[in-house]
Amino acid sequence: MTAAILPLELRAMGYAVGAAALLSDITLTIPAGRRLMVMGANGAGKSLFLRLCHGLIDPTSGQRIWADGSARPAAQAMVFQRPVLLRRSVVANLDYPLALTGMAAQERRFMIARTLDRFGLKDMADRPARLLSGGQQQRLALARAWAMRPQVLFLDEPTSALDPSATRIIEKMVAQFSEDGITIVMTTHNLGQARRLAQDVAFLHSGRLIERARAADFFVEPQTAQARAFLAGDLIW
Amino acid sequence: MIHARRFILSATCALALLAALPVTAQEFITVASTTSTENSGLFGHILPIFRAETGIEVRVISQGTGQALETGRRGDADVVFVHARAQEEKFVANGYGVQRFDVMYNDFVIVGPDTDPAGLRAAADAKAAMAAIASAEASFASRGDDSGTYTAEKALWAAAGVEPAGAWYLSTGSGMGATLNTATQVPAYALTDRGTWLSFENRGDLDIVFEGDPVLFNPYGIILVNPQKHAHIKAEQSQAFIDWIISDAGQAAIASFEVGGKQLFFPRAN
Amino acid sequence: MDGPFATAFSLIASGDAALMQIIGLSLRVTLSAVLLACLIGLPLGAALALARFPGRGAVIVMFNALMGLPPVVAGLVVYLALSRSGPLGSLALLFTPTAMIIAQTLLILPIVVSLTRSVVEDLWAEYREQLLSLGAGRLRAVPTLLWDGRVSLLTGVLAGFGRASAEVGAVLIVGGNIAGHTRTMTTAITLETNRGNLGLAVALGIILLTLTLTLNAAAWGAGEWAKRRLG
Incomplete structure (x- = not known):
């Protein structure tokens, strides 16, 4: 087995296009073996955050440091909302x-x-x-990611285009990945899903990381007004 | 997928081989000649006879006389076989050709609508015929290229004292066949060599309306491209071809070529 | 009517050796040109889709414009290059099938390059993140994108084939329409037209069109099969 690439340490990571800062000042350590849900409203920067972590794009400020010291370790994979097969x-x-x-x-x-x-x-x-059907395609995308034997798997809204039964299958697989020791970093706007899968939560608002907590704490007692409003929105739905 | 790829790869290789396949390498010479000789079918008649005797393949490129001479000048043909005496002599004088030999002749005829609106059938000579076309402003289709036929046409207009211009004068800028196709459609008068006319099949209402004036005489000459200008010229085989075509055997072959029972070219060597 | 169609049919039925030779040469020249244009044009078009360099726009515009290159001009350029008095005269290629292949390759290369660039560019927009995620860099992406774009690319290749099989201007100039040596379907049609033998010319045209139709049908069938079989 190759060297451990986690934890992934983000130091004041930011991404800007011209004068517009899309993500700013994100300092966060992603430890091995956990399931981290990245949450936030639409446009909060969740997808961008995953892409930066995965190395599809490079931060324009701050640092992204993998434990093995490489710029972009091979032992990682990503599953997209709409996988390209x-x-x-x-x-x-x-x-x-x-x-x-x-x-x-x-x-x-x-x-x-x-x-x-x-x-x-x-x-x-x-x-x-x-x-293949949408659910089968996403299953294949997960299988492809798994075959790459990643230490960390990024998932960007993997079930948002799927029906409930396909969603359940995918969630079960993600849980199994986690049991295999694969670190999970995932975005979702489905709060039920977040509750079922999260061990840790990172809450983004307007391109900033404003809350980082254990899932049990976050869902019961969010610390910021924005997170409270976000979770309350869930009740209305 | 892998199989499909492999299939495409092998198909590609097969095609590449096909492309690289050499044409049967044989002794051959290249002759730049005119559309009139090729279109009439003369070469199809005489070349197999020459090949049977010598084993030499003659590859003929048929162009207008001007273009054929240019091909010779550039060294892209071993022999030129054309019909524009003044240009041929200049070609030799400038050192591009070794020597010009008379080979054969046919003659030019003026074809035109059967109704003959300009009354060419009554013309006394070629000069008068051309003048009649101009004064009647009857449609006339001209080659308008660099060919021997166009050179002859210009000489005829000059002799008639006419500067051809106007809506009736159609300069096609193309070969003899294309010009005759145009003449058929308009219909228009046109100057053509008899050989092309006799073997031409899309005559429509056109017919020969004037012929026989000695100025319409159309001699063909053959010239070896100067090997001193172009070292790759196959002088030996080319000279063999020239020697043959002006020999009794070659002249007999030319004389025996007929279209529709009519002899098209008349031997003239020596 | 028993005109050109009957003539075309009896020509084929007779198995006339000269005609078969002409058909064979036409196919050989055109298919070789298509093959060469693909070998050069597919990677070049893909590279143009993925690479970013100063003057890229100008190169793209140039290839797009060259799709309209008149065959005669392509022929003339090759003629001047291959002529004994030209820079490549010593190769003795003028008035050979090889010269015709070169001219037609030049003629259809812009079509293959431009269409490949367009197809690969669109595909790259869709695939870029996924391929990078899977560990394929730009260079490695080229064959992947070409393979996944194969059905669309086939259209471009067929367009190139159509242009090559239909043109007469280039092959006439560099081939010389030498009987039994560089005479193709299109130059034979031109010759018969010039001889006023319009019926035979049309009959040859019908045969050429039938050949083109057959090849296109085969390619279309292959494309449909690939779609069904490989998505």
Whole structure:
């Protein structure tokens, strides 16, 4: 196994486009083995926060420091709200990132077989990924992420486009990932989901991290007025 | 997916091989000639005879006389075989060609609508015929290119004292066939070599309305491109072709070429 | 009517050797040109879609404009380059099928490059984050995007094929329309037109169109299959 990349330490991380600061002054340590929910209203900067952590973009101020000292460790993966599956078979989609790491063909075959098995994708192994249902596509995206053997998995609203039954399946998988020791960093606007999955919560408001708490504390007794209002909004729904 | 890719790869390789496939490498020379000789089918008749005798393949590019001479000047042909005597002599004088040989002749004819609106059938000579077209302002389709036929046409206008211009004068800027197609459609008069006319199939209402004046005489010459200008010229095989075409055998081959029972070209060497 | 269609049919049925040779050469020249244009144009177009460099806009505009390059001009450029008096004269390629392949490649390269750039650019917008996340950098993304854009790219390749198989200006100039050597369907049609043999010219046109139709149908079928099979 490769060196531990967590904790991930963010020091006064910010991201600005021209004069507009989209995220500012985020100082946060993401420890290994936890499930962190990133919450906040639309436009609070949740997705941007995940992209910065994952290294899809670089902060314009502050620092993002991985424990292994590398700029962007390989042992991480991300599942997007709308996953992009390649126009190929399910198997080829699983094979793609593994081949990129230079993994030998035999090992890849073994890994793919394990993944198909674990995620119940065996029956559709040779089907075109793009022709799967939304829930199946997201399941494949999770499987692809899992096959990359990440230490940390970022999920950006992974179930917002799915129906309740598909959502439940995905949530179960995320919980299993966590049991396997994979650190979870996830955004969601679904409060029920946040309650079910969160161990820790980071609450963003207008591009700033204004509250960081244990889930049990956050949902019972939020410290900021904005978080209280956000949670109260949930009751109206 | 992997299979599809492999398939595309092998298909690609197969195509690449196909592209690289060499054409049967044979002894050949390149002759730049005129549309009149090619379009009439003369080469299709005489070249197989030459090849059977010598084994040399002759590749003919048919262009207008001016373009054919330019091809020779650039060294892109070994031999030029054209019909514009003054230009040919200049070609030799400027050192691009070795020597000009007379090969054969045919003649120019004026074709026009059967109704003959300008009354060319009654013209005394070619000069009068051209003048009649101009004064009647009857439509006339001209090659308007750098061909031997156009050179001859310009000489005829000059002899008639006419500066052809106006809506009736149609400069097509194209080959003999294209010009005749235009003449058929308008309909218009046109100057054409007899060979092209006899083998031309889209005549419509056109017919020969004037012929026979000695100034309409259309001689063809053949010239070896100067190997001193272009070292790659295949002088030996080319000279063999020239020698053959002006020999009795070559002249007989030319004389035996007929379209619709009519002889198109008349031997003239020596 | 028993005009051109009957002529076309009896020409095919007769299996005339000269005609078969002309058809074979046409296919060989055009398909080789398409292949070459793809080998150069697909990676070039993809690179143009992903790369950012000063003057990129100008290059894109240039390739777009070159899609309208008149075949005669392409032919002339190749003619002047390959002529014995030109810079590449010593290769002795003028009036050969190779020269025709070069000219047609030049003619359709802009189509392949421009359409590839457009397809890959759109695809990159959709794939960029996901590919970066999976560990593929820009360079590695090129073959991935080309493969995933294959159905759309096929349209561009077919457009190139159409242009090459239809044009006469370029092959006539650099090939010389030499009987049995560089005569293609289109130059033969031109020749027969000039001979006033319009019926035969149209018959040859019908044969050419049938060939084009067959190839396009095959490509369309392959595209549909790929869509169904690979999404």
